Amino acid sequence: MLYVLETRLLLPMVYRNLEKDATLMAEITRNQPVFWQYGEAAQALVDGVSPYLSGSLSILTTNGNLLATSRAPAGDLSGEVVELPDMKAVRQGQTIQLKRGTLAEVFAPVYDLNNRMIGVVRMTTQVVTVTDEVYQLRYILGGVLLLGVLAGVGFGSYLAISINKPIQRVSRSIRELANGNWQTHLEVEGPEELQALSQEVNLLVDRLQNLEKTRQQLLSNLVHELGRPLGALHSASQALLKGADKDAELAKDLLTGMDSEIGRLQMLLNDLAGLHDQTLGRMDLKRKPVEIADWLATVLSPWRAEADTKGVRWQVSVPTDLPAVEMDPDRMAQAVGNLLSNAIKFTPAGGAIRVETSVNSGWLEIGVADSGPGIAAEEQEKIFQPFYHGAQNRRVVEGMGLGLSIARDIVQAHGGEIKLTSAPGQGSCFMLRIPIQSA
Numbered sequence: 001m002l003y004v005l006e007t008r009l010l011l012p013m014v015y016r017n018l019e020k021d022a023t024l025m026a027e028i029t030r031n032q033p034v035f036w037q038y039g040e041a042a043q044a045l046v047d048g049v050s051p052y053l054s055g056s057l058s059i060l061t062t063n064g065n066l067l068a069t070s071r072a073p074a075g076d077l078s079g080e081v082v083e084l085p086d087m088k089a090v091r092q093g094q095t096i097q098l099k100r101g102t103l104a105e106v107f108a109p110v111y112d113l114n115n116r117m118i119g120v121v122r123m124t125t126q127v128v129t130v131t132d133e134v135y136q137l138r139y140i141l142g143g144v145l146l147l148g149v150l151a152g153v154g155f156g157s158y159l160a161i162s163i164n165k166p167i168q169r170v171s172r173s174i175r176e177l178a179n180g181n182w183q184t185h186l187e188v189e190g191p192e193e194l195q196a197l198s199q200e201v202n203l204l205v206d207r208l209q210n211l212e213k214t215r216q217q218l219l220s221n222l223v224h225e226l227g228r229p230l231g232a233l234h235s236a237s238q239a240l241l242k243g244a245d246k247d248a249e250l251a252k253d254l255l256t257g258m259d260s261e262i263g264r265l266q267m268l269l270n271d272l273a274g275l276h277d278q279t280l281g282r283m284d285l286k287r288k289p290v291e292i293a294d295w296l297a298t299v300l301s302p303w304r305a306e307a308d309t310k311g312v313r314w315q316v317s318v319p320t321d322l323p324a325v326e327m328d329p330d331r332m333a334q335a336v337g338n339l340l341s342n343a344i345k346f347t348p349a350g351g352a353i354r355v356e357t358s359v360n361s362g363w364l365e366i367g368v369a370d371s372g373p374g375i376a377a378e379e380q381e382k383i384f385q386p387f388y389h390g391a392q393n394r395r396v397v398e399g400m401g402l403g404l405s406i407a408r409d410i411v412q413a414h415g416g417e418i419k420l421t422s423a424p425g426q427g428s429c430f431m432l433r434i435p436i437q438s439a
Helices: 002-030 039-052 130-136 138-178 192-241 248-280 292-310 329-346 403-413
Strands: 056-060 066-069 096-100 103-111 117-126 288-291 313-317 324-327 352-360 363-370 417-422 428-435
Touching (some): 002 117, 292 329, 329 363, 329 403
Antiparallel strands (some): 056 066, 096 103
């Protein structure tokens, strides 16, 4: 490519300029014999026109003797001879082009008016091609290339070392995670990609730590929650075995208490089943058309009895013209029951619980309001987390802490939501909302 550029474009351009200047000087001097007879006149001419020419100008005799030149130092030029090409067939206005090494030459014969050759005009210039420049700079280019290779090797080694260390740390951390050590966090450093990887590993560590904490809390809660009813059942059964069954009134009380404790165990089993669904990340619903008024009357009945037993006022507002809704009645009864159980648990004797049901813009709304201690704003989202126990004298301070979490999962599985409105000392209102789907 470089060769074609030089031979087809650059050199022809140089020779055209030299040829033009040589032809011009030949025309100027052909009618001026003084320039060919006196070297001083020829040198004066050369000195005068040289700044305007594209190369070095020389005035030569027909034998090649040098009369004047723009390249020669001041002094006597006699005796200096330039080797001329064969000029016999070259006429006025024509030129001969030569290239000797890096020197480009153009010779133009000068004929007088009698068509007799009286001298030769020579134009020269140094032509340094790109190839010559590369050849002359080969050592410099070689050195630059060598430095580039060394710099590349050094930089590559630095990158390899700097990237390898964080990768090894991540690998060690993952191995430790696999071996059960979930305590170590990675330092977030290195390139952006490794920082992102380290952050993801740290998130995994946090998640595993939370899961382990949850597992330990679950075991602790299970021991506590199973211990109470089982202890009560054991005490009642021992009393009956020791003759308490002979007292009909005492036996009835014991059996009633045992039935209550079995009911608590059943609720605990339901909570664990809900936790199992949460762990699997799915919830199977058995939807069917449900008449809300009849269904809700059945759901509320046992909870009203429990509220009466505790001395809590019970208020219900359920319109009779509620539409049928496609839902899982057992799952939704569990969700409503968890809200009611929570309300009864934290409403003191003499307080009130109100259940209201309505239809609003295509949504079925079931509200459970109580006059309990209320819930602080910073706890209102946390109480829906599994195993969360609120502040003392607030909500969810006993039990496994699964009821509200399971209730929200059930409602969300139906495409709905649970909204909470509460403030400390002003009671709480849980609003269960699910979309109405025509039966």
